[in-house]
Amino acid sequence: MSVRSPWGPTLAFRRAGALLEANALPIQNSQSKIDDEAGEARNLLFLARERDADVTAVDFAEEGLRAARRRAEAAGISLKTTAADARTWRPGRPFDAVLVTFLHLLPEARAESYRRLRDALVPGGLLLAEWFGDAHADKGRFAEIGPPTPKRLISAHELREHFPQGGIEVLEETERDLDEGPILKGRAAVLRFAWRKPIS
Ligand SMILES: C[S@@+](CC[C@H](N)C(=O)[O-])C[C@H]1O[C@@H](n2cnc3c(N)ncnc32)[C@H](O)[C@@H]1O
Numbered sequence: 001m002s003v004r005s006p007w008g009p010t011l012a013f014r015r016a017g018a019l020l021e022a023n024a025l026p027i028q029n030s031q032s033k034i035d036d037e038a039g040e041a042r043n044l045l046f047l048a049r050e051r052d053a054d055v056t057a058v059d060f061a062e063e064g065l066r067a068a069r070r071r072a073e074a075a076g077i078s079l080k081t082t083a084a085d086a087r088t089w090r091p092g093r094p095f096d097a098v099l100v101t102f103l104h105l106l107p108e109a110r111a112e113s114y115r116r117l118r119d120a121l122v123p124g125g126l127l128l129a130e131w132f133g134d135a136h137a138d139k140g141r142f143a144e145i146g147p148p149t150p151k152r153l154i155s156a157h158e159l160r161e162h163f164p165q166g167g168i169e170v171l172e173e174t175e176r177d178l179d180e181g182p183i184l185k186g187r188a189a190v191l192r193f194a195w196r197k198p199i200s
Helices: 042-051 062-075 107-119 156-162
Strands: 032-036 054-059 080-083 095-101 121-132 168-179 185-196
Touching (some): 032 042, 042 054, 054 062, 062 080
Parallel strands (some): 032 095, 054 080
């Protein structure tokens, strides 16, 4: 299946997570998915509901996970949660897909976290991610939201260094209006990334 443009310009982004609202999202039904730094698991609840996905939310904030479980229960959705630090966590088994949205670790922790993300996937598995990109450092234009320091912004160059080039299916730097909850609301320079783990 082609995943060249899961975020085409004609998509109508909605609150539940623009990354995953894309109707071309290249994920089959009923596969296991994990969301690192899930917050309240908005993306996973969307996937579980719309795609019948078996999902696990990971975040080190137990409070967010509790809220996610409440939301899942209220919607009659099955959601597993794991309280863990993305810098050290190892899943018990690899996943078919991993979603990461707006996890902004410090530079010294990122190489290891990228390695863990690669390891968390089955061969052929897909990492889908969105971050504030390094262009977001322009506070003249993007003052309202984003990480507290530009050191936490992610560059395309860094992703190319840490993910074998052949697996990169999308690496897009763009600007958009985030409307994904109170701390993710406003104009943003983002980096969107899809990487498929090689089969061999
Ligand atoms: C900006 S929120 C994004 C939440 C969610 N991914 C979303 O897009 O709505 C960042 C999340 O990352 C989590 N987080 C930050 N550092 C983490 C770490 N080292 N391990 C696990 N979770 C972390 C926070 O608890 C928070 O839920």
